[in-house]
Amino acid sequence: MNEFKGTSTLIRFMLRRDRVRIPLWIAGIVGFVLLFAAAVPGIYPTEADRQARADLWDTPIANLMRGPGYGLDDYTFGVMIAAEIMLYIAIAAALMSIFLIVRHTRREEETGRLELIRSSVVGKYAQSTAAFTVVVLAHLVIAALLALLLPLVGEDLAFGGSLAFGIGIAVAGIVFAGVALVTAQLSEFGRTASSMAAVILAGAFLIRAVGDVQWHILSWFSPLAWPQEMRPFFDERWLPVLLGVVLTGLLVLGAFALNRVRDVAAGVVRPRPGPANASDSLSNPFGFAFRQLRGSLIGWSAGVIVLGATFGSTVGEISDWAAENPGLTELLEAFEGVTVLESFLGFLVMAMALITAGFAIPAALRARSEENEGHAESLLATALARSRWLGSYLLVALLGSAFVLLSGSAALGVLAAIDQNDGGLFLQIMGAALAYIPAIWILIGLAGLLFGALPRAIVVVWIAFLYAFVVGIFGDLLNLPSWMFSLSPYEHVPDLPGGEFTVLSVVLLTLVALALIVAGLISFGNRDLQSV
Secondary structure, eight states: OOTTTTHHHHHHHHHHHTTTHHHHHHHHHHHHHHHHHHHHHHHSOSHHHHHHHHHHHSSHHHHHHHOOOSOGGGOOHHHHHHHHHHHHHHHHHHHHHHHHHHHHTHHHHHTTHHHHHHTSSOOTTHHHHHHHHHHHHHHHHHHHHHHHHHHHHOTTOOHHHHHHHHHHHHHHHHHHHHHHHHHHHHOSSHHHHHHHHHHHHHHHHHHHHHHHHTOHHHHTTOTTTHHHHTOTTTSOOOHHHHHHHHHHHHHHHHHHHHHHTSOTTOOSSOOOOOOSSOOGGGGSHHHHHHHHHHHHHHHHHHHHHHHHHHHHTTHHHHHHHHHHOHHHHHHHHHHHSSOHHHHHHHHHHHHHHHHHHHHHHHHHTHHHHHHHTTHHHHHHTTTOOHHHHHHHHHHHHHHHHHHHHHHHHHHHHHHHHHHHTOTHHHHHHHHHHHHHHHHHHHHHHHHHHHHHHOGGGTHHHHHHHHHHHHHHHHHHHHTOOHHHHHTSGGGGSOOTTTSOOOHHHHHHHHHHHHHHHHHHHHHHHTSOOOOO
C-alpha cells in the first residue's frame, strides 16, 4: 500500500478540526506585528527619536535578549520592527508548530484515535505528512499576510523587506515543525514530546544569545537567528531560507525513518518499567501530584539554571560596555536611580520569572488534564476530598515555581558575583527573585480559580500570561500608559536589585494569590466533574 495514502483526506480533517485554533494563531501573530508597526510611528515620529532608540539598542543587553539588529545606523521603522520583535515572533511561530504537530500526531496515538484511522486504508506516513503540511500551510499564510499587509501600514515598509520578514518567520516555524515531528516519534506521550521540542527551542535561544553577545558565528547554528540574518528592510539576504529548507528536509526524513521502526502508540525511546510496588509517597495526593510533575520540574529547573548561567557569563560584557559609554550610563542612572548593571540584572530576573510561569501554569492545570482523561473521577469516587486533590497540584505548582526561579537566579547570582568579585550581588539577585515569586503565584491562583469555576475558560490564564510578557518585554518600547502596566502582576514587584524593597506590595500579591486559590478550591467543590 502507498505509505502516503489518505494524506489529502487527513489534511482536510485537520483543517476542519482546527478551524478556530489555527486562525487564532495566525491572527495573533500577524495582528501583533501589524499593531506594533502601526504604533511605533506615533511613539518615535522623528529620525532623532528613532536613532536615540537605536543607540540604546546597540548594547550587549539588547543583543542577548533580542538579537544583533542590522541597520542601526539608519533606524527606519522597518529596521526597528525587525530588530525589536522579530526574534519573539519567530519563537511564537515555533511554539505554534510544536503544539499543532504534537496535537495531530502523538496526541492522536496517545488517545487511540490514530489506531482507528490506521485500521482503514491509510498509509503509515499519512498522519505525519498531513500534520506537517497543515502547519506549513499556516506558516505560508502568515508569511503572505505579512508581506501584503505590512506595506499598507507604513510607507517605508517595502514589499521586499516585508516578504523577507514574513518568510523569515515561516522558516523558523517550519524548522520547529520538523523538530516536533521527530520528538513525536521518540516519546509515547504527547506532553513529553512537546517538552522535548521546547527544550530544543530553549537551546536554540541560548545558542543564539551567546553567539549574538560573544561569538557571532555561533548564532548561525540556531534556527532562531536565521530570521534576523535575512536582514529584512536593510539588505535582504536569502541564505537562511536555504538552510531552513535543508534542515527541515533532514528532520522530516529522520522522523519518517523513526516512524518506520516503531509500533503505533509506542515511542522509539521506551519508558523504563516502574517498580513492582508503589512507594509510600504515592499513597497521598501531594506525592502523587509531585511524581506526575517531577520530570517537568527537573527539566524546567535545568533549563532555567542553564539560562541563568548563560546570562551570568555576560555580566562582564555589560560592565565593559558601561565603562565605554559613561554618558549613557549617567543618563540611565538619572532616570532609573540604578546602575546599568543593576538594571541589567533586574531585567534578567524578570525574564526568568516570566519563563518560570511556563512551568507554573501547566503544573497548576495538570488537574484539568486528569479530569478530562477521567482519572479524577476514579480518585474522587473514594474518600479523597476534592480540595485536597486539587490543592496538591496547586501546592506543587507553588513550591515548584519558587524552586525553578530560585535555581536559575542562584546560577545567575553565583557567576555574576564571581565575575564582579562582589558577593553582595548574589544576595541582591536572590532578593529580586524572591520578590517575583508572589507574582508567579497569582497566575497559579488564577489557573486554580478558572479550573474550579470556569474550566472551559482556562485559556484566560494564558492570555493573562501573554499580557504580562508583552508588558514586561515591550511595554517601555510601546510607551504604554501606566494603567496598562498596573494590570500585570509582575509590574507590582519591587524594582530589585538597586530599587527600594516594599514589603506591602509583596504581601498584597501573596494575599491575592492565596485568595484566588481558596476561591478555586471552593468553586471546584461545588461543580460537577467534566470530561472531553
